Amino acid sequence: xxxxxxxxxxxxxxxxxxxxxxxxxxxxxxxxxxxxxxxxxxxxxxxxxxxxxxxxxxxxxxxxxxxxxxxxxxxxxxxxxxxxxxxxxxxxxxxxxxxxxxxxxxxxxxxxxxxxxxxxxxxxxxxxxxxxxxxxxxxxxxxxxxxxxxxxxxxxxxxxxxxxxxxxxxxxxxxxxxxxxxxxxxxxxxxxxxxxxxxxxxxxxxxxxxxxx
Ligand SMILES: O=C(O)CCC(=O)C(=O)O
Ligand SMILES: [Fe+2]
Numbered sequence: 001x002x003x004x005x006x007x008x009x010x011x012x013x014x015x016x017x018x019x020x021x022x023x024x025x026x027x028x029x030x031x032x033x034x035x036x037x038x039x040x041x042x043x044x045x046x047x048x049x050x051x052x053x054x055x056x057x058x059x060x061x062x063x064x065x066x067x068x069x070x071x072x073x074x075x076x077x078x079x080x081x082x083x084x085x086x087x088x089x090x091x092x093x094x095x096x097x098x099x100x101x102x103x104x105x106x107x108x109x110x111x112x113x114x115x116x117x118x119x120x121x122x123x124x125x126x127x128x129x130x131x132x133x134x135x136x137x138x139x140x141x142x143x144x145x146x147x148x149x150x151x152x153x154x155x156x157x158x159x160x161x162x163x164x165x166x167x168x169x170x171x172x173x174x175x176x177x178x179x180x181x182x183x184x185x186x187x188x189x190x191x192x193x194x195x196x197x198x199x200x201x202x203x204x205x206x207x208x209x210x211x212x213x
Contacts, residue, residue, distance in 0.1 A: 001090065001094075001134055001135075001201075001203060002024070002134070002170055002172060002174070002176070004089050004090075005024075005088050005089055005090060005135060005168075005170070006024060007089070008087065008088055008089030009026050009087075009088065009089075009168065012028075012087065014028055014031075015027070015028045015087075016028070016029075018157065020155050020157065022154065022155060022179075022181040023152070023155060023169055023170065023179060023181055023182055024169060024170040025152075025155075025157075025167070025168070025169040025170075026167070026168045026169070027159065027165065027166070027167055027168075028087070028165070028166040028168075029162065029164070029165050030164045030165070031087075031139065031164055031165065031166035032080070032139050032141070032163075032164045032166065033164065034163065034164070036076075036080055037139075037141040037142065037163055037164060037195075038141075039076050039080075040070070040080070040100060040139075040141050040195070040197055041141050041142065041195045043068070043070060043077075043100060044066075044067075044068060044100035044101070044102050044141075044195055045102070047068035047069075047070075047100070048066035048067055048068045048100065048101070048102050049066060049067070049068065050064075050066055050067075051063045051064070051065045051066060051067040051101065051109075052067075059110075061110075062109070062110045062112075063108075063109045063110070064103075064106070064107040064108055064109075065101045065102060065103040065107050065108070065109060065186070066101065066102045066103075066104075066107075067099050067100060067101040067102070068099065068100050069097045069098070069099060069100075070097065070098045070099065070100050070197065071097075072092075072097060072098065077098065081095065081098055081199065084137050084139075084166065084199060087166075088135065088137065088168060088201075090135065090201055091205065093205050093206065093207035093208060094130070094201045094202050094203075094204065094205055094206055094207075095199050095200065095201050095202070095206065096130070096133075096199075096200050096201075096202065096206050097212075098197055098198070098199045099197065099198045099199075100195070100196070100197050101186075101194075101195070101196050101197070101198065102193060102194070102195050103148060103186060103188075103189045103193065103194040104189060104193050105147075105188075105189050105190065105191065105192075105193075106188055106189065107188065107189055108185065108186055108187055108188040108189070109185060109186035110185050111151075111153060111183050111184065111185040112183070112184070112185070113171065113178065113180065113182055113183055114133045114136050114171045114182065114184075114200060115132050115133050115134075115171040115172070115178040115179075115182070116132060116133065117178075118178075128209070129202075129206065129209055129210050130202030130203065130204045130205070130206035130209050130210065131202055131203035131204050132171070132172065132178065132202065132203050133171055133200040133201065133202060134170060134171060134172050134201050134202065134203050135168060135169070135170055135171065135200075135201040136167075136168065136169055136171060136198065136199070136200055136201075137166060137167070137168045137198070137199040137201070138150065138166070138167045138168075138196055138197065138198045138199070139164070139165065139166045139167075139196060139197050140161040140162055140163060140164070140165045140167075140194075140195075140196055141163060141164075141195040141196060141197065142161070142163050142192075142193070142194070142195050143161060143162055143163050143192075144160075144161040144189060144191070144192045144193070144194045145190075145191040145192045146189075146190035146191035146192070147187060147188050147189045147190030147191065147194075148160075148161045148186065148187060148188070148189040148190070148192075148194040149161065149187050150167065150184055150185070150186055150187075151184060151185050151187055152181075152182070152183065152184045153183060153184075153185070154180075154181040154183055155181060158187070161194055161196070169182060169184075170182070
């Protein structure tokens, strides 16, 4: 999957590759038009509840945002999701249910990996439900006056929230194993509110394997 995505992104003139050897990280500024950002923000405001972490990995203060699942069978969500997947060259059914997140002042998502840690209990189950989370696609839905950047501490890089910017990175290394350098955080919002969507692609067809969506 990695190679197919790389080919799709490298050949697209709108997509910038961040030139860091330790990770495949891409940015597409102005990907999502304002009207679509607003549609997603409204849905997040309507549905968001305190965010959760995987059972057994909960830690107080680790992920303080509000989040929600976005229903892939709704036409606006379907259209937006498929635009992202088409850009990346991945079948949208490989993606889990897209999540919307909202961070108010002081809220954050501390440094974590999006891939499943194979030593954790949940892995045995998730392995059968689509395997690893390979690529992450994330869109900033609004401008945040201060704070709220997505930072990759091992790579010494941060991306400031700007409406419509799509970030994409591979959580796997070139050998197909989890890339520990993909560690990242949503830093605390200092001023304003931050809205994002996150989409995690599995290595196999998640919709088919889980019968859900
Ligand atoms: O809020 C951010 O900038 C990062 C979000 C994130 O890492 C995630 O949802 O997995
Ligand atoms: Fe993440």
